[in-house]
Amino acid sequence: GAGVSQSPSNKVTEKGKDVELRCDPISGHTALYWYRQSLGQGLEFLIYFQGNSAPDKSGLPSDRFSAERTGGSVSTLTIQRTQQEDSAVYLCASSLMGQQETQYFGPGTRLLVL
């Protein structure tokens, strides 16, 4: 596609439920990143995928958070047993191998945990 896409745009869930957020990176981009942005804050790194290498999960805040990337393309971020503090905008970005500095961001998924 022309850009990074994410779905859903908005998600409202109840505390304790699991949610899945999806990211479709730009075709041909081998690097994919997930960030979280709480209200009025900067972006917080969560996880990074690069090709077939093991992902860098150093930013995941707890073991309730996990992500996978299938076939080197689409990625899913899963939050289990959601908590109210998980409410944020979750942003995905991708970049092209060899030009990894410029990251192209999707529109984000706004998650609200009630």
Next chain:
Amino acid sequence: SQQGEEDPQALSIQEGENATMNCSYKTSINNLQWYRQNSGRGLVHLILIRSNEREKHSGRLRVTLDTSKKSSSLLITASRAADTASYFCATDVMGYGNKLVFGAGTILRVKS
């Protein structure tokens, strides 16, 4: 803790004026980037400056980098109402892989 910190936190100017935002960081970097975000959604990449560069221009944007002071500035000249957005600096920290570390941002409001 956040690597980049922007100041001011908020800036309000009249259309046509110049807007200057500053960013400070703490550790050695490979490069520093500026992004714009409208309405709390996706970020748009504006400009990247490498650690061996001191100044870079792109249209109405001018970015400077002072690695001795670990600081950068973003200047938007002849501002327009459409420039109203949040602006973030992000650093590609040495030895930290390809993760970007973002500051909390500057909210710019351009009044017409």
